[in-house]
Amino acid sequence: MKHTLSVLVQNESGVLSSLSELFSGRGYNIESLTVAPTIDNEYSRVTIVTSGDEKVIEQICKQLHRLIYTLKVAEIFPENSVTRELVLLKVTAKDEDRSEILRIAEIFEAKIVDVSPKTYTLQIVGDQSKVQSIIELLRPVGIKEIVRSGLVAITKESQFMVNGK
Amino acid sequence: MAESECMTKAQEAEKSEPMLGARILLECLKKEGVDEIFGYPGGVVLHIYDELYKCDFIKHYLVRHEQAAIHAAEGYARATGKVGVAITTSGPGATNAITGIANAYLDGYPIVVITGQVSVDLIGNDAFQEADIVGITRSCCKHNYLVKDLKDLPRIVKEAFHIAKTGKPGPVVIDLPKNITTAKMKFKYPEKLDLPGYNPTYEGHPRQILNALKLLYDAKKPVIISGGGVVAAGASQEITELARYLHIPVANTLMGIGTFPADDRLSLGMLGMHGNYWANLAVSNCDVLLAVGTRFNDRITGCLKKFCPDAKVIHIDIDPCSISKNVPVDIPIVGDAKKILSAMLIQAQKKEHQINVELKDKWFAQIDEWRSKRAMLTVKSDKIAPQTVIQKIYDITKDIEPIICTEVGQHQMWTAQLYKFNKPRQFLTSGGLGTMGFGFPAAVGAAVAKKDKVVIDIAGDGSIQMNIQELMTCVDYNLNVKVFIINNGYLGMVRQWQEKMYNKHYSQTHISSPDYVKLAEAYGALGIRVEREEDIEPAIRKAIEHNGPVFVDFVVEPFEMVYPWVLAGDPIDKVLLSNTNTDEE
Numbered sequence: 001m002k003h004t005l006s007v008l009v010q011n012e013s014g015v016l017s018s019l020s021e022l023f024s025g026r027g028y029n030i031e032s033l034t035v036a037p038t039i040d041n042e043y044s045r046v047t048i049v050t051s052g053d054e055k056v057i058e059q060i061c062k063q064l065h066r067l068i069y070t071l072k073v074a075e076i077f078p079e080n081s082v083t084r085e086l087v088l089l090k091v092t093a094k095d096e097d098r099s100e101i102l103r104i105a106e107i108f109e110a111k112i113v114d115v116s117p118k119t120y121t122l123q124i125v126g127d128q129s130k131v132q133s134i135i136e137l138l139r140p141v142g143i144k145e146i147v148r149s150g151l152v153a154i155t156k157e158s159q160f161m162v163n164g165k
Numbered sequence: 166m167a168e169s170e171c172m173t174k175a176q177e178a179e180k181s182e183p184m185l186g187a188r189i190l191l192e193c194l195k196k197e198g199v200d201e202i203f204g205y206p207g208g209v210v211l212h213i214y215d216e217l218y219k220c221d222f223i224k225h226y227l228v229r230h231e232q233a234a235i236h237a238a239e240g241y242a243r244a245t246g247k248v249g250v251a252i253t254t255s256g257p258g259a260t261n262a263i264t265g266i267a268n269a270y271l272d273g274y275p276i277v278v279i280t281g282q283v284s285v286d287l288i289g290n291d292a293f294q295e296a297d298i299v300g301i302t303r304s305c306c307k308h309n310y311l312v313k314d315l316k317d318l319p320r321i322v323k324e325a326f327h328i329a330k331t332g333k334p335g336p337v338v339i340d341l342p343k344n345i346t347t348a349k350m351k352f353k354y355p356e357k358l359d360l361p362g363y364n365p366t367y368e369g370h371p372r373q374i375l376n377a378l379k380l381l382y383d384a385k386k387p388v389i390i391s392g393g394g395v396v397a398a399g400a401s402q403e404i405t406e407l408a409r410y411l412h413i414p415v416a417n418t419l420m421g422i423g424t425f426p427a428d429d430r431l432s433l434g435m436l437g438m439h440g441n442y443w444a445n446l447a448v449s450n451c452d453v454l455l456a457v458g459t460r461f462n463d464r465i466t467g468c469l470k471k472f473c474p475d476a477k478v479i480h481i482d483i484d485p486c487s488i489s490k491n492v493p494v495d496i497p498i499v500g501d502a503k504k505i506l507s508a509m510l511i512q513a514q515k516k517e518h519q520i521n522v523e524l525k526d527k528w529f530a531q532i533d534e535w536r537s538k539r540a541m542l543t544v545k546s547d548k549i550a551p552q553t554v555i556q557k558i559y560d561i562t563k564d565i566e567p568i569i570c571t572e573v574g575q576h577q578m579w580t581a582q583l584y585k586f587n588k589p590r591q592f593l594t595s596g597g598l599g600t601m602g603f604g605f606p607a608a609v610g611a612a613v614a615k616k617d618k619v620v621i622d623i624a625g626d627g628s629i630q631m632n633i634q635e636l637m638t639c640v641d642y643n644l645n646v647k648v649f650i651i652n653n654g655y656l657g658m659v660r661q662w663q664e665k666m667y668n669k670h671y672s673q674t675h676i677s678s679p680d681y682v683k684l685a686e687a688y689g690a691l692g693i694r695v696e697r698e699e700d701i702e703p704a705i706r707k708a709i710e711h712n713g714p715v716f717v718d719f720v721v722e723p724f725e726m727v728y729p730w731v732l733a734g735d736p737i738d739k740v741l742l743s744n745t746n747t748d749e750e
Contacts, residue, residue: 009362010361010362013311013313014299014303014309014311017300017303018303021303021304022304025304055489058489059486059490062485062486063486065485066484066485066486067362068307068308068328068360068362068363069362070362071361071362
């Protein structure tokens with residue numbers, strides 16, 4: 001079972017390695033990991049996609065929190081968050097496939113960011129299911145290269161606000 | 166008088182002048198109340214050692230190997246509760262420190278280790294004696310720092326001491342590049358800490374405390390497990406009072422030995438792989454378990470699935486990670502054991518709830534029945550039984566309350582079983598990492614910390630050879646360390662496993678020793694050999710009375726085994742009491 005964790009850390013050198021070493025040292029999986037400064041440059045937001053049962057995820061959260069530079073650890077649940085990944089896909093574009101590739105790109109609102117006589121490079125932004133779908137659809141055409149940003153996530157504000165609360 | 170006033174003013178004026186980074190380090194240590202450190206000099210820490218040479222407020226103890234410096238600092242911390250400090254040079258000096266750092270990390274004792282580093286502009290160049298010590302120690306210390314700018318040094322030292330001794334204590338490493346020690350600035354020690362990500366919880370949740378008490382009041386068969394966290398929290402008085410007030414028997418983990426008086430009627434002694442039969446049975450059959458300051462290590466729980474299967478578990482620990490890591494917990498209470506236990510005691514003493522003493526008496530009667538089952542000697546021999554030596558050490562020294570260190574192996578378990586400790590910080594042993602070679606340097610640290618105490622290292626012939634060089638340190642400073650070697654010619658604990666589980670294939674466990682008497686004499690210490698039972702007592706007495714370090718070589722029966730014994734992976738109520746008797750209740 002996949003879980004997405006959002007971790008707020010102090011922007012100190014070595015933070016990322018202590019974080020990733022925690023995962024390798026304790027035998028936890030990292031599916032993806034992204035890190036970038038928040039609006040305040042002193043802090044960074046780390047988004048980790050990991051897997052494990054409830055007990056393992058609980059341990060991961062506690063262990064992450066134990067690191068001195070960690071301020072906040074929160075699990076992000078799909079029902080109350082927006083998640084996005086950016087993917088760059090270089091596909092083989094034979095003459096007979098070119099229009100089909102463009103059609104798929106259009107359906108998924110993908111951008112063509114590079115064109116060559118033999119390839120197209122597509123940029124797709126979406127949640128994990130959208131990304132997975134376009135990859136599967138383009139696989140028969142021939143994917144030459146794929147680069148993924150890893151997932152980023154943000155929680156949704158409550159949609160039903162009661163008198164400004 | 167006027168002269169000395171002048172001096173202080175002059176000294177203060179000097180302090181407001183720019184100082185070398187090396188001097189600033191020592192001033193920081195002074196601010197933290199450090200007056201004794203352990204270490205070994207080398208290239209990149211020369212400026213620090215030059216300042217130590219001129220400094221009259223810190224005494225430096227020169228060891229013979231950096232690993233020993235770290236263990237000594239930990240021994241110092243264990244004996245006193247203060248933060249131990251060690252210093253090494255870069256590269257090999259720092260990598261030699263790793264085992265010591267990992268040992269303090271697993272057992273949770275506060276030390277600050279200062280490792281030298283090559284100058285900042287050389288880092289990453291594979292410079293002479295360069296090692297990425299921040300990278301190497303990351304997974305075996307509580308926190309670490311690389312000082313990149315002298316202006317950060319005072320803040321880092323202050324944070325390091327704070328982190329080392331608060332929360333679950335542990336080692337903090339400060340990697341200090343040479344150019345930081347040679348740079349100059351005015352010294353000012355920060356007054357406040359700014360660690361937004363580090364806020365250990367101290368107060369237990371009041372509702373959880375009430376819930377826990379309710380469970381304990383109504384329990385028919387309750388047990389308390391007291392672990393190393395009780396030592397760290399200084400909560401042995403609180404746990405003792407609570408147990409006595411609620412009439413609950415107490416088992417100790419290896420690290421928790423001494424937190425509950427061993428001679429108390431409620432004491433079950435040690436539980437776990439080599440714990441008492443009755444302690445293991447009581448824990449396995451209890452209906453409510455109050456565990457304090459233990460992480461439920463596999464040596465305590467045996468087969469996890471069968472660990473106290475019918476019990477409601479209350480777990481008090483300052484480290485949230487320990488809770489429900491191994492054993493599922495019904496009532497977790499995160500916080501400082503001392504605060505939580507005294508809150509529980511105050512609440513209990515309000516007498517809002519009747520304690521059913523009759524029910525508890527029934528439980529004690531059951532436990533007393535189990536108490537009749539004891540481990541037996543396994544070998545009939547005309548040689549000395551190792552257990553006899555430990556027993557005699559106890560009989561002779563119990564009144565002077567020495568500090569007892571051990572190495573790791575059979576002798577360690579026999580000591581844990583047979584020496585009855587009534588106070589914490591009296592038994593210093595490597596429980597988590599299981600470091601052979603820990604005890605002797607830890608004894609050095611303890612002897613420095615407690616100069617009025619006799620410090621004993623009970624060692625095996627294998628373990629003692631791992632840091633034997635520290636005998637020179639003991640002789641140099643005339644430390645009152647008595648090393649009692651239980652010499653059976655084998656790596657006894659490993660041999661014991663080979664005998665039971667590997668068809669007596671004693672692969673590489675037969676180990677020879679030097680002549681310890683001559684060796685001790687060569688170092689300038691007293692050496693005694695004991696081969697007959699009647700010589701044990703006089704030898705121990707002579708060693709204790711001797712002023713200075715002593716090696717006593719007890720030549721014992723090689724094939725004696727440690728019982729009780731729960732084989733790895735078995736539930737802890739499946740206790741072997743001798744080679745032939747298996748008890749499966």
